[in-house]
Amino acid sequence: MKLDQPEPAIGQANAAPSIRYTVESGRQFCPPAVIPADLLFRGNQEILIGHNRETYRLRITKNGKLILTK
Numbered sequence: 001m002k003l004d005q006p007e008p009a010i011g012q013a014n015a016a017p018s019i020r021y022t023v024e025s026g027r028q029f030c031p032p033a034v035i036p037a038d039l040l041f042r043g044n045q046e047i048l049i050g051h052n053r054e055t056y057r058l059r060i061t062k063n064g065k066l067i068l069t070k
Contacts, residue, residue, distance in 0.1 A: 037066070 037060070041047055046059035049068075058068050 040058075041060065046057055049056045049058055054070060056068055056070055058066060061067055
C-alpha cells in the first residue's frame, strides 16, 4: 500500500487535507473518519459495543485513557 499526495481541501481554508491510499488493485479508499469520544460516550464513562455476536465494553479511565474489554 502506498500513500498518494493529499488532495487540497476545496473551499475550506483550515480543513485537513484528504488522504487517499492506493491498494494493489489500483482502487483508492479513504481512511476511516475520526469520531470524537464525547460524541460516542455522551457524558457516560462507558459504552457497550456489539460486534460479531459479542459485546465489548469501552470505558474511560480516571486518567482519561480508553480501555476495551470483552
